[in-house]
Amino acid sequence: MDFSYNFPAVRGIQAGRPFYTAICPMRLIPKIFLFDEDEVPPEHRAQRLMNKARIPEITNYILENPKDYVFSSLTASVDGEMTFHPISEEHKDIGRLSISLDSRFLINDGQHRRAAIEEALKISPELGNESISVVFFHDLGLKRSQQIFADLNRHAVNTTPSIGILYDHRDHLALLTKEVIAEIPLLERYTDKERVSLSKNSPKLFSLNHIFNTNCRLINKKKGELVTEEEKKFILSFWKVLCDSIPEWKLVLNKEISPRELRTTCIAAHGLFLEAIGIVGNYLYNNHAKSWHTYIRQLSTVDLSRENKKDWMGRAFGQTGRINKTNETIQLTANLLKIKLGLPLTEHEQRVEDRFKKGS
Structure with missing residues (x-):
């Protein structure tokens, strides 16, 4: 048998x-x-x-x-x-x-x-x-x-990280990211929920993935980790204050300038800037829990123009003018933002800064 x-x-x-x-x-x-x-x-x-x-x-x-x-x-x-x-x-x-x-x-x-x-x-x-x-x-x-x-x-095509976040109804950070976007007119209107890299002619200003990564940096958590009510409240408030503190974003919202124009003239139209802000926001959350918004509002006085090569060359973009998004350039951009806001650098941030200045 x-x-x-x-x-x-x-x-x-x-x-x-x-x-x-x-x-x-x-x-x-x-x-x-x-x-x-x-x-x-x-x-x-x-x-x-x-x-x-x-x-x-x-x-x-x-x-x-x-x-x-x-x-x-x-x-x-x-x-x-x-x-x-x-x-x-x-x-x-x-x-x-x-x-x-x-x-x-x-x-x-x-x-x-x-x-x-x-x-x-x-x-x-x-x-x-x-x-x-x-x-x-x-x-x-x-x-x-x-x-x-x-x-x-x-013939398998991997979904983009943005699509993964969009369709995820369990992860706390994914759900919170989508809630943030839905509550803030600028983000709701100008966030691409499918793509990760926006083309130069894209009518959108942000990608869902960049906002998600920024939220991860804001509270120093990864996908899959729990988000407390306090952290959720901070993130929602942070984005509202941030979107009201970047003059260039307001120009886009009021249709005085297109996202395409802003991408070519300002570092604030790139994921690198958002994630750098996430690093700054995390420092403020941990060290200035009651006054963080006063620092974020000071961003309105920072020159974020790509013509400002003295500040952003080697940090946000290279010699060719191309935005260079790596963990180090994100950190270098965050370092200068902290310096301009009168915030001290951590030991790690100072080492990155010293290495950058030595190389320059």
Whole structure:
């Protein structure tokens, strides 16, 4: 008697070959799929090596959202005997898929999900009764596995960070960022919620991602961390005061100048400036909790023009005039803003400043 795995499945045809979409209990996922790269010969290693740092994040996603987590299908190659049993002559593509127990399974897409499911089952074994869909391809000798992986990823387009934030309804900082934008007319009208880098002719002034990153810097927190009511109140108030303190932004809001014109003439129209302000805001939040707004309002007196090369050359932009956004240039821009507002530099900021002046 031959023993086999049996799954309810649907049969389809691609490139003249059958494939099967089956429903698989979660508890079987860690048992039947190869996961240790050392067990897989290099010629059959169909994927990039696993990034194990991603696994806890996906595991926590399952455990923290037991009522509404969502997983897309795993895709696997099977080296072994596969037999499809239709339920009837009338429904020939719906039935039961039998795969011999001695088959080798290799995941083409979803190795991190597989590993996260294994970790989640250790903590919540009851998840084993839930299901995930698996697309099976018959691949004798696993010769096509690498090509399957390459084909699956060839046309995949990663979403932009802005889209990820826009569609995230769990993360506290993402939700707060969208609330800030909705409450402030300037941000609501001039924030691009899809793109990260704005073209020179874009009618928008900010990107959702830049505002989110600024909020992260304002309270020194990362995506996924909890935001307190006090922090939420500060961020909302901060953006209201900030948007009222940058004269160039008011010109755009009043349609006296276009976002395109502002981008070419002012550093305040770039993500680098926003994130630098986030650093300044975090210092004020921690050291001037009751008077931070008086410092932010002083920004109205700072010359943010790109013609002001004495201040911003080497910090916000390079010799060619191109905005150069790195962690160091963001910090150097924040340093000068703090100096102009009469705020002291921290030890780390002073080291960055000394290095910059020495290089200059």
